[in-house]
Amino acid sequence: MVYWGAEEMFMAKTIETPSGPSRRFDVAGYEAIDPAALETFPYEYPGKEISVDIDTDEFTAVCPWSGLPDFGTVKIRYLPQKRILELKSLKYYLFSYRNVGIFQEHAVVRILDDLAKVADPQWMEITLDYKVRGGLHTVCRARHPHL
Secondary structure, eight states, rough: OOOOTTTTTTTTOOOOOOOOOOOOOOBBOOGOOOOOOOEEOSSTTTTTTOEEEEEEEEEEEEEEETTOOOEEEEEEEEEEEEEEEEEHHHHHHTTTTTTBBHHHHHHHHHHHHHHHHOOOOOEEEEEEEEETTTTOOOEEEEESSSS
């Protein structure tokens, strides 16, 4: 507790605070992303066009600067040719982002590239709708073939 004398009561004082621990949390690199987890199965009706819509609000990665978590909804929409994404493997793949330090704009492109490579769709669109952070709402979209 600090007690002030009569003369010091109206004088501003600068109090130096000791430097504390870093407020940045550890983050994993891109090598933690696991595209090998992705599996597909054959589409039994090639030539019959269907669109497949998948979404989850359980996506999380971390800010590469602060290590703080970013939460969002991933929406995947695609037109299969010969392969369908297997959902359990997709869940494990998305879960591999959990500790990865990646910018939101880069995450959407990386997810699209990995999914399009394994599923080889006629077209695919990925939307990442992030929760508001710092008063800013971000929605990122990428499409294969590219927009």
